[in-house]
Amino acid sequence: MGVATGEFEVACAVPAAKMFQAAVLDADELFPKIMSQGIKSAELIEGDGGAGSIRKINLVEGNFYMKHKVDALDKESFVYNYTIFEGDTLTGKFEKIVYDTKFVSSPDGESIFKATVSFHTLAGFDVPAEKLVNTAKEKATVMVKTVEAYLQAN
Numbered sequence: 001m002g003v004a005t006g007e008f009e010v011a012c013a014v015p016a017a018k019m020f021q022a023a024v025l026d027a028d029e030l031f032p033k034i035m036s037q038g039i040k041s042a043e044l045i046e047g048d049g050g051a052g053s054i055r056k057i058n059l060v061e062g063n064f065y066m067k068h069k070v071d072a073l074d075k076e077s078f079v080y081n082y083t084i085f086e087g088d089t090l091t092g093k094f095e096k097i098v099y100d101t102k103f104v105s106s107p108d109g110e111s112i113f114k115a116t117v118s119f120h121t122l123a124g125f126d127v128p129a130e131k132l133v134n135t136a137k138e139k140a141t142v143m144v145k146t147v148e149a150y151l152q153a154n
Helices: 016-025 027-034 129-153
Strands: 003-014 041-045 055-057 065-074 079-087 094-105 111-121
Touching: 003 129, 016 027, 016 094, 016 111, 027 041, 027 129, 041 129, 065 094, 111 129
Parallel strands: none
Antiparallel strands: 003 111, 041 055, 055 065, 065 079, 079 094, 094 111
């Protein structure tokens, strides 16, 4: 088993507090509506949404799903850290995927989504860290820009 880690940022034209509210706190209701091509449903299956809680995200493709555990949730600092520990995303490749994320205010009133992602790979699965991180950044960029567009339109 190995660990491939990387960092990335995505600029956003919406303030950090508003992005955090929509992309984290309201995600279970909002994501299936605004990202219906990829997310069928999202639900809290254990806990109150804070640290230790478990979410299940059902994907549109097949019967695919993923579960993640909330490692940290700080509503004041706009921090959301979680670990994907079960689901089709992991099968045959990863033990787990850990995300440490934060929305940071920028001087112009906009924000930056910052993330560190660590892929804990299974023995025999060797993919360059750069490729894994780039894929994570592409998916995060779609999420951030989709939420941003929704907030600007509503």
